[in-house]
Amino acid sequence: MTAPLDGLRVVELGGIGPGPHAAMLLADLGADVVRIERPAGGLQVADATRDPVLRGRRSVHADLRDPDDLAGVLALLDRADVLIDGFRPGVTDRLGLGPDGLRARNPRLVYGRITGWGADGPLSQRAGHDLNYLAVTGVLHAIGPAERPAIPLNLVGDYGGGSLYLVLGILAALLERERSGLGQVVDAAIxxxxxxxxxxxxxxxxxxxxxxxxxxxxxxxGAPFYDTYACADGRHVAVGALEPPFYAQLLAGLGLAGEALPAQYDPAGWPTLRARFTAVFATRTRDEWAERFEATDACVTPVLTFAEAPKHPHVAARGSVGVVGDVEQAAAAPRLSRTPAVEPQRPPAPGSTDLAAAVRSWAGAAGTG
Known part of the structure; x- marks a missing residue:
């Protein structure tokens, strides 16, 4: 049984952030990904051999300023379907790997460019990270308590607005290629x-x-029925009882069904509701509340740590988090019924594949064309 992207050839110019995550998503679904590791430099946030974001591909060392290494990478790209480029606009052009030159060599190549600011615009050449991109879109201002914006990890920018949109663009370009026979540039800006x-x-x-x-x-x-609450043990529950039927079950579970309370959707009464919910939730531990609400549609769930999450019955039953080697990591997503994803493997050691061997492997096997 083949994976859904079996035969798709992807070259990933090594970096951090959304590019590697996009490559992981494609590799999980069966793409043959070769990651080009550049010479040492830049931010290193983890041991590469224990970083599950790097799973599922081969890793080669190549100095793109070295003519022989550049020739090897170009030979790969002549046979590739997709390139993932996470550099600032213009960097790959100066290295001889820009979209115009590559697509002249390989007209079917889909050039996936992932940047924070985009391929053009006044900030396109400026450095930035996830938090900066969130800041200028208004999204960061909207997240967190009234006192200050909160940092939503790197999930909203790098991965939500970055790698997922890059993969969407790549798959759309591949589908369009079936009609036109031509690749194109995907400008995925966070x-x-x-x-x-x-x-x-x-x-x-x-x-x-x-x-x-x-x-x-x-x-x-802002709404007291869509918030988190501290419990007697200092841990928290999440409450998402938006719809009136679910809200009624929330009140019942809290023992407040018969109490005279403000209407659910009257903002003037929200401070009263919040004070009441806060007081009641503080009377039991997080797990006691989780057990109390488990069989209801009140939309009350325990706020779990990363250490606790894999043991949650639902997460465990679906295998949403597993262990490869000794590293806990998320399973592949989404799931397809007929062509499942590839079983996760340990990430390769950087440069563990010879560049010439990678070129030969693509030269002698059929890809998606």
Whole structure:
């Protein structure tokens, strides 16, 4: 049984952030990914051999400023379907790997460019990280308590607005290639992806239903029935009882069903509801509340740590998190019914594959064309 992207050949120019994550997603679904490791330099945040983001591909060392190494990488790209480029715009052009030159050599190549600011615009040549891209889209301002914006890890920018949109663009370009026979450049900018992820908020603002104040809206912790609460043991539960039937079950589980309380969707009564919920949740431990609400649709769940999450019955039953070697990591997603993803493997040691051997392997086998 083959994986859904079996035969797809991808060259990844090594870096950090959304590019490697996008390559992992493609590799999980069966793509043959060769990661080009550049000479030492840049931010190193983990041991590469224990970094599950790097799983599922071969790793070769190549100095793109060395003519022989560059020739080897070009030989790979002549046979590749996709290139993942995470450098600033213009860097690969100066190295001889820009989209115009490569697509002249290989017209079917899909050139996947992932940047923070995009291929053009006044900030396109500026450095930045996830937090900076969130900041200029309005999204960072909207996340967190009233006192200050909160940092949502690197999930919203690098991965949500970055790698996922890059993969979407790559797959769309591959599908279009079936009609035209030609590749194209995918300009995946994190600022664009994050703005697009926030479409619900843009829509609510357009209807006058969203305030540019944190902790004042339905989905940002402003509503007492969509928030987190501290329990007797100092741990927390998450409450997401938006719909009235679910809210009724929340009140019942808290023992408040018969109490005279403000209406659910009356913002003037939210401080009263919050104070009441806060007091009640503080009377039991997190796990006691989790057990109390487990068989209900009140949308109350325990806030688990990364250490606890793999042991949660639902996460464990689906195998959403597993262990490869001795490293816990997420399983492949999404799941396809007929052509499952590749079983996760340990990440390769950097440069563990010879560049010439990688070129030969693609020269002698059929790809997706």
């Amino acid at each position: 600022v664009d992806g994050v703005a697009n992820l926030a479409q619900l908020v843009w829509g609510l603002r357009g209807q006058g239903l969203w305030q540019d104040r944190r902790g004042a809206n339905l989905l940002d912790g």
